[in-house]
Amino acid sequence: MQSKHLQIFLLLLLVAVYKTAAQDAYLVSGRILDSVNSQLRNNATVQVKGTTIGAITDDAGNFQLKVAQKLPIELLISAIGYQSQTFLITAVGKEVNILLQPQAMVMDQVVVSASRVSESMMKTPVSIEKLDIRAIRQSAAPSFYDALENLKGVQMTTLSLGYKVPNTRGFSGTTNSRFLQMVDGVDNISPGIGAPVANAVGPTDLDIESVELIPGAASALYGLNAVNGISNMKTKSPFKYEGLSVYQKIGVNHIDDDLHSPTPLYETAVRYARVIGKRFAFKINADYMRGYDWIANNMRDQNPNANVSVGLTGANNPGADLINNYGDESSDRRTLTLDGKKYVVSRTGYAEKDLADYNLHNLKFDASLYYKLGKGAELSYTYRIGNVTNLYQRGNRIELDGLQIQQHVAELKGSNYFLKAYYTGENTGNSYNLRPLGENMDLAFKSNNQWYSDYSNAFLAATDNGSGVADAQAAARAAADNGRYQPGTQAFDDKKNELIHINNWDKGAALIMKTGFVHGEGQYDFSKYVSWIKLLAGFNYRDYIIHPDGNSYVNPESYTDSTKLNTIFHYYSYGGFAQATKTFFEEKLKVVASVRADKVQYFDPRINPRIALVYTVSQKHNFRISFQNGYRFPTLFEGFSYVDNGGVKRLGGLEVMSKYFGVFENSYVRTSQDAFIAAVNNDINKNGLTQTAAIEKNQHLLIKSNYNYIKPEHINSLEAGYKGILFGGRLFIDADYYFNVYKDFIGQVELTKPDKGTIGVDDSTVFYAYDKTKSTVYRMWTNSTGIVSNQGASLGLRYNLPRQYSVSANVSYAQLLHISAGDALIPAFNTPQWITNISLGNAQIFKNTGFNISWRWQSGFDWQSPLANGFIPAYDVVDAQINYAVPKIYTTFKLGASNLFNKKYYQYEGGPVIGGLYYFTVIFDDNFQRK
Incomplete structure (x- = not known):
């Protein structure tokens, strides 16, 4: 009903504002x-x-x-x-x-992001990809944001139907804080999450003019953790694009889906822009999308060998940890002694499909005012707000229910300068974490002590009655679970609703974050004052404002002063850069040198230099090479997180945040603890050793932590490339190679801290390590202890055929070269070795009719994350669209399919299964008919 009212409102708005x-x-x-x-x-x-x-x-x-x-x-x-x-x-x-008159293609394309000033795309000092209006309109993707997946070197990770995460050059993840995403130069990060929420608060398809994407490190110019790449989405100016546009999409997904019946998808958008007089203009945008999300239902056991020593494997394993089942994780398991044997047993938990709400909603709105001051200067103000409900993954799967992000942006820009200030605020609404929800549903029914006692008694009763071990385990679980909350019942729904509003993951599941930041930056081009060189300089300042909620964030001063428990605290950074550009040899050689300095609270200043050379053999052949280093500083969550969840405490890695707990100084590496427990159980079950003897025999397997408080991540990056135009301007070639070396790679490691004693001093700590009830598990943000390196290359081709046909293709190669042995924090590369895209299109195959078809393939690869590890199989998909324009009424009809042949695939372990999406779009676009 709400969506119908919104659509009626938008139609009334259309009638009200459209006057000629x-x-x-x-x-x-x-x-x-x-x-x-x-x-x-x-x-x-x-x-x-x-x-x-x-x-x-x-x-x-x-x-x-x-x-x-x-x-x-x-x-x-x-x-x-x-x-x-x-x-x-x-x-x-x-x-x-x-x-x-034709001109060699892309030679006249201008980009800004590569050097923060306008320059020819052919002569950029680093690799850059661009989607302009024409490419966006002709794309076979459902939206401009989806079209990013077809760009050279881009890997997209689909968290949900409305949440995609782009990445370039390796080390991907579901929360990609190494990739900077901007809208008109404004960072649209979610402050608490530490990464953008896809395009939930970004431009609509009606307002996007172009997207520029730089693969690889760009922190020498942008700072702000831009070590894997950046994208900048440029919106339409009302001075240039005036008028009314309306967009209506109707689609369907879950075709031939075992998990759900076919479900409609709707998206409605309106844009209106107007110039008043010669100086003032405004524009407004509104967009609403709803549908039913892709479903994650991977029931592979991540703990298959827990009971090998007693012959219980596969479906008979009572210690199973199923990927998309929550409440059966490591902290929900115990080792039970039954009939003289050691059995690892987990609580039953609940499947994601029983806990999550897969109804997808995204409502966003923005309004902008512009005023021309004269002499090329323009003053503007923009307000953006987005409200989204969909699935997201961090360490666990998260239901974002009513997440709201707001931005206020003020900017003054001239022909050679800009000053910009903005505020971003976030409120996670009624969001909740699926893992603690599953755990606490079980605990609300029966405590762990009671459940394991009932399980043990039922197992012994079954064996006394002659049941085999496997049957006795099944009978024990059924008895212990008798009376628990069942999905689909009113009791289950009532308890779930209660738990998702409790902001304590040991008792409930609410995800509450009310964070924000203020940001200011400026840039000035001094070139007109210096004739022999182009000189550019800029600065930025950012201050995070953290509202402690007691679960995601706490004020670290409250550890010793309880009056500070709800006191707001801050996390600031500032920096500046300078860039000089000089040409030699009759402008055949361009040298670009830049240096950036950043100071982040709790860290010493860091310097990021970049040197790049572009050699122009002719206007049609350009070679480039660049070297830079960069730093990635801990995000808000990496530095300050504070989460209690089912026996696992997650802590930010800053010393001010975690020193109070002494984890780094006195803990075992969690993986070594698991290996130690398994070896002890094996010696008890198979070799007849006593528990004490087995512990003493295998204590050498325990590894003391050598990790420390978090430091900035450092990258050295070398890139070389070529752009060329051949065959009379019909063939465009773009090739690049890169080599990266990372030090102090930021990630998470699980450590186990004994509740008593000091490791290496007290022998009792090894006994605490075996009995999980006498130790605490911490998941700590820290740095890899070794060096990590990777390399890759990509090749992009575009050929203009006769009669307006064009074919394009790109292939990208990525390889993880080196990871230091013995490091428990192994950086997750999470990147296919090969990604390939091929597309064929024609904007005018018949009168007013165009089409585009694209094929995408990527190789299989290993995936690692806190939620699940596994191998992601190779897949290929075909996207297609055909469009028909009716110029007299400024309307275009588009029929398209994403994953035309409905092949089921997934892009990361624990993620949703993706099928075909089929859609029909009507676009009324009087945006270009200026009055």
Whole structure:
């Protein structure tokens, strides 16, 4: 009902705001054609010189302008792949045909992100990918954000239907804090989560103008942990794109799905922009999407060898830890002595599909005001808000229920400078963690002591009655579980609703974070003051504002002063950069040198330099090489997290946060504890040793922690590449190679701290390690103790065929080279060795009709994460779309499919199974018909 009201509201908004002011105006119309083959050209820009009046040609090459100026007027015409030109209009009344001269493709494309100043895409000092309006419209992906997956070198991890995580150059994850994502230069990170929530609070498909993506380290210019890459989504200016646009998508997923019946997906979006006078303009955007999410139901056992010594494996393993089942994890297991044997037994837990709400919702809105001050200066203010409900994964699977992110952005920019300030605030609403929910559903039914006692008694009773061990284990579980909350019952729903509102993961499951940050930055181009060199400099400041909630974050001062328990605390950083660019040898050699300094609270300043060279053999052949180092500082969660969850305490790695607990100084590596317990049980069960003798025999397996408080992660990166244009401008080639070396890689390690005694001093600590009730497990954020390196290469090709056909292909290779042996914190590479994309399209295969089809394949790879480890099989999918435009009513119809053949696959262990999504979209776009 809520969505119907929203759609009615949007339609009323459409009627209310769409008015045409045509008084005292005449019509200028015509067509734009390719001068070589006389093909009609869509997406060409036609503008009246000296005004903001303009249009963009439709798919039939037509344009119309309503002009009130006196004749003659001069039109400025430009299009990607063609030389810009002017055309004089001296009379009206008949259509004009304008011929454009082809230019080698991409040579005239301009990008900003690579050097923070405008430059030719052919001559950027580092690898960069760009999606412009034309590429976005022709993409076979359901949205512009989905289209990022087809860019060279990009790996996308799908957490849910509405939550995708992009990454480049290895070490991917479900929370990618190594990849910086911006909207108009504004970081759209979720402060508490420590990474963007996909595009939940980003631009709509109606407002996106282009996306620039830099694979690899970019922290020398951007800081802010941009060590794996950055993307910058540029939105449309109302001065350039004025008018009304409406977008309606209807789709369906879960076709032929064993887990759910076919379910509709809806998305409605509206954009309205208006220029008032010559100086003022505004735009508003609204978007609402709803559907039913992909389902994660992987029931593979992660603890298959727990009871090998007593012959219980597979379905008979009472200590199973099923991936998408919560409440049977390591902290929910005990070793029971039954009939003289040691059995590892876990609580039963609940499947994700019984705990999660897979209904997906995303409502977002933004409004912007712009004012031209003169001399090229512009002042703007933007407000964004997004509210999202979908599935997310950190260490556990999380139900984001009503997560809300708000941004306020103010910016003053001129031709050679900008000043920007913004605030981002977050409220996780009614979100909850599925693992503690499963655990506490079981505990609400029966305490661990009672459940394991009932289990033991039922097992002994069954064996006394002649049952075999496997049957007795099954009977024991059934008896111990008798009367527990059953999914689908009112009692289950009532208890679940109670638990998801308790903000303590030892008793409930609520995820409450109310964090925010203020950010300021500026940049100035001094080039006009220095004739022999281009000089750029900038600065930034950020201050996180953390509201302690007692579970995700606590004020560390409250450890010794309870009055500080609810006191807000801060985490700040500041830095600056300078960049110099100089050309030599008649501008054939461009040298770009930059240096950045960052100071983050609790750490000494760090310096990030970059040196890059671009050699232009000719305008069509450019070679580049660059070297830089970079630092990634701990995110808010990595530094300050404080979580109690089922016997596992998660702590941020900053000394101010975790020194109070003394974990790093006095703990065993958790994996060594597991190996030690398994060896002790084996000697008891198979070799007849006493428990004491088995512990003393195997205590050498325990490894004392040598980890320490968290430090910044450091990367040295070397990149080389080539961009070239061949065959008269029809073939574009972009190739690159990179080599990275990481030190102090940030990650998590599980450590076990004895409740009493000092390791190496008291022999009792080994007995505490065997009895889990006498030790505490900590999951600590820290650094790898060794060196990590990786390398890779990618190749992108695009060829323009006759009659407006084009084919493009890219292939990326990634390899993990070295990880130091003996390091319990093994950085998860989580990256396929090969990723390939091939697409074929034509924007005008018939009159007003275009299509695009793409094929994507990636090789299998190993996945590691706190939730689950495993092998991800190779998969390939086909996306396709066909579109038909009706220029007279400014409307385009698009029929498409993501995963056309409905192949089921998943992209990470514990993630959802992804099938086909089929959709039909109607776009009314008068955005380019400026009045």
